[in-house]
Amino acid sequence: MVTHINFTIRRIIAGIAILLLFIVFPLVVRQPFHVHVMILVFMFGMLGVAWNIMGGYAGMFSFGQAAFFGIGAYTSSYLSIAYGVNPWIGLVAGGCAASLVAAAIGYPCSNLRGHYFAIASIAFAEIVRIVFNNWQMVGAAEGLSLPMQNESFANFLFNSSKLPYYYIMLALLLVSLAVCYFIATSKMGYYFRAIKESHKIAEVLGVNVVLYRLMAIMISAFLSAMAGTFYAQYILYIDPGSVMLLATSIQIVLIAMLGGAGSIMGPVIGAAILIPASEYTRVALGYKGTGVDMLIYGLLITLISMYYPEGVWKLFSRIGRKLT
């Protein structure tokens, strides 16, 4: 018992130390590009955590997360442009909109498993992309540009520095990790894992499979949409070609898988490996449209799924256990 408490305390201390490191990082490393890469790490970490709730825990492998990301980005941006709604309200509104869409699509798909669910999620995300690509009200293929406003925390807009974006994204990531931790340690998490193992057995044990699957999808959609709103406020321009791509959806799955699907920190570690790797190779190779960076990326995906399908989290936790 004593050793167990000791172990927990050490883990908490290690967690706080890592968090402090991230808080200090942009104050020490001042080059905007490095800060930008870290912001992307946090954002894709959050998207990975969101995917993990439905994929890693509840066993629904979604290849259409970009649709929720995009819906979040579009909802807050449209509300802000058309009605002057504050982006912070848009953040919640986008989450709600994505959750509603997720429920509408998740309910009919509640019998689908494995590959079947994966293909259905691609079809769904493609429909969403095509609709936004032709929807004049939200700018169709041209997308939406957010108007310049005074920079302030209330406006969710900062021109002079990336620092506020960095801390906001870090906070959002922590929120999503807290949600994931709560789910993983609560009854809901056990239900999710039971559903992942077998629908039939979960049902026999008295788990309302349809309801809990819907909850997993809706929570995941909500968090992904929040990341979408953040992206819109950060880049200030969105179009279906940048926020609703199949490539983004695949990247999210890959991040979660590389880190370790079904573990709380896994997706964050996956993002911390993959995002800097792809950003810095792109810079190093110089983007000339020759596809070399994507070539390496494809090779990486293939190798990871062949040799590290369980993710590096397992490796990390083994090392961590030895150290403590």
Place this chain on the structure above:
Amino acid sequence: MPDQLLQQLADGLLIGLMYSLIAIGLTLIWGVMNIVNFAHGEFLMLGMFTSFWLFTLYGIDPIFSIPICFVSMFIMGMLIYRFIVSKVMKGPILAQLVVTFGVSIFISNLAVYFWTPDFRLLPSTILHGTWQIGGIALSIPKVAASVGSVIASGCMFFFLQRTRTGKAILATEMDREAALLMGINTERINSLSFGIGTALVGVAGAFLSTYYYVYPQVGGLFGTIAFCVVALGGFGSIEGAFIAGILVGLAQTLGGFFFDPSYKYAIVFMIYLITIWIKPQGLMGW
């Protein structure tokens, strides 16, 4: 108006038969191995480029490069199965889903690297021009591709139902363990099926190159549609894929005709989602 409608029906049928030909290979792979091959569209692209370069460099007409496409893509499929896909067959289901995504990104960007992302179109080959029948115009390359699709599907059906190897494939598809107990080398069946599936899409690529743009990213759209066709027809069902391909082609052109052409693919995906909602195993699946 009736002429226009007939024209749309004819176009839908022609593009639908193309989808059938693309989807047959995919459904075979899926049925036998329970693997979703996301690189299928990229194999189509390789078939198209093979036929394109054979014509451009050596003057071999696409109609004669079909056997070359078949053989080279067959070997390619076997190699990819042996060295990549077979390695994840026993791994987690997520790895099985993601590995072919990796292969697909790799192949399409390799094509970008060697051949640039440009759109290319074959100049008029032996198959060109249009037939005027009454009020409707039929493009001859498309008709040839459709005939090819029917022949290939027929051959495939015959192969599976009548030959020993074909029956072994079907047996593996129905019950892998039982097939293994009956003395079927299921590992060999796997690589054979992957090879045949890839070879068929290579043939589809050769036909498609006679009337469609050849470019490295061409596989994305056709690949996604092929998944819907396969799922609609029932996973692993050749007849199902054949019929579903035609249905999807018709849905696409008629949907574009009655609603809005820019939504035609959204309509296809919508029909797919509605079908699996009502009948998750697809039209002909079990």
